Amino acid sequence: DAGVTQSPTHLIKTRGQQVTLRCSPKSGHDTVSWYQQALGQGPQFIFQYYEEEERQRGNFPDRFSGHQFPNYSSELNVNALLLGDSALYLCASSLEGSETQYFGPGTRLLVL
Amino acid sequence: AQSVTQLDSQVPVFEEAPVELRCNYSSSVSVYLFWYVQYPNQGLQLLLKYLSGSTLVKGINGFEAEFNKSQTSFHLRKPSVHISDTAEYFCAVTRTDSWGKLQFGAGTQVVVTP
Numbered sequence: 001d002a003g004v005t006q007s008p009t010h011l012i013k014t015r016g017q018q019v020t021l022r023c024s025p026k027s028g029h030d031t032v033s034w035y036q037q038a039l040g041q042g043p044q045f046i047f048q049y050y051e052e053e054e055r056q057r058g059n060f061p062d063r064f065s066g067h068q069f070p071n072y073s074s075e076l077n078v079n080a081l082l083l084g085d086s087a088l089y090l091c092a093s094s095l096e097g098s099e100t101q102y103f104g105p106g107t108r109l110l111v112l
Numbered sequence: 113a114q115s116v117t118q119l120d121s122q123v124p125v126f127e128e129a130p131v132e133l134r135c136n137y138s139s140s141v142s143v144y145l146f147w148y149v150q151y152p153n154q155g156l157q158l159l160l161k162y163l164s165g166s167t168l169v170k171g172i173n174g175f176e177a178e179f180n181k182s183q184t185s186f187h188l189r190k191p192s193v194h195i196s197d198t199a200e201y202f203c204a205v206t207r208t209d210s211w212g213k214l215q216f217g218a219g220t221q222v223v224v225t226p
Contacts, residue, residue, distance in 0.1 A: 004155075033212065042116075042202050042216030043156070056212045090155055092214075099144050099163065099206060101214060103156040 002027055004093050004104035012110045013081050021076045021107045025093030031055075032074040033101060034066060035090040043090055049074055050096060078109075086111045114139040114205050118217035125193055125224055133188040133220045135203030143205040145186040146214070147177055150200040159201075162186060173197070198224045 005024045013019050025032050031050045035043035045058035049068035063079045072093075078085055088108050092101035119134040137143065144163050148156040160171025167179040177188045186203060203217040 031212075033214075035214075040219075042204075042218050043214070045213045045215070048212045056210075058213060092156075099208075100146075100158065100161060102158065103148070105155040 004091055004102055006089075006091050006104040006107050008107060009105070010108045010110075012112065014112050015081055015083060017081050017111075018077065018079045019081060019109060021078075021089050021091075021109070023074045023076070023091030023093075023104060025072050025074070025091075026102050029093035029095050029102070030072050031094045031096050032068060032072065033092045033094070034074070034076045035092065036060070037088040037090055037106070039087070046076070081111045083111050085109065114141075114143060114207070114215045116203050116205055116215055116217035118201075118203055118220050120220050121218065122221045122223065125222065127195055127224055127226050128192050130189065130191050131193050131197075131222060133201050133203075133222070135186045135188065135217060137184050137186065137203070137205050139184075139205065139207070142208040144208055145177075145179060146204040146206075147171065147175070147186070147188050148202045148204060148216075150202065150219075152199070156202065159188070193222070193224050195224050195226065197222060 007022045033048040034046040037043040047057040052068045065077045068074045088106045090106045091104045094101045117136045125131045146161045147159040162179045170176045200219045204214045
């Protein structure tokens, strides 16, 4: 049973560029959440997708956007990258109606 | 709004000794509580969770946690640690009426030495 997978594992971008990160949820899960984990900090909630709609959103600017596909996989897009966007981006999946989220290994983004 | 405070940023401990990681939370509504572990260069793994019922919760790898509503705490314990328990540990909460957003603490780094 495959767990949550994310791609790519690492990414280097320059300021002002745009990036797309991808996530495939655990088998049977239909809800995907994204978190940003800066170095030395706990993860911060970006947003959650269910039925291809953004259901909840944390305190992140509109530069952060997402999408969920009919197969429940998801993308996180970040426009106009800033140095401060350098972080580990974690995807978590869950089953609608369940409070427990399962995390992927993350994508480490470095913005130069 | 909820907040989570992990009282120790780093906890050094000798192998086979017990360890306790402290977590306090504040919330105006009922919450579910979680502990996750993050090994170096990896994602988060669920250790245990408290949803309701018995306040003593047992998790994987010999960890357990006790929910104390009056003290708004959810401390994590292990009676005897191994070198492999060296990792970052995160306490997290989510509202019971609209789960989805996990609010994490800043983490506690556990370093186990022989």
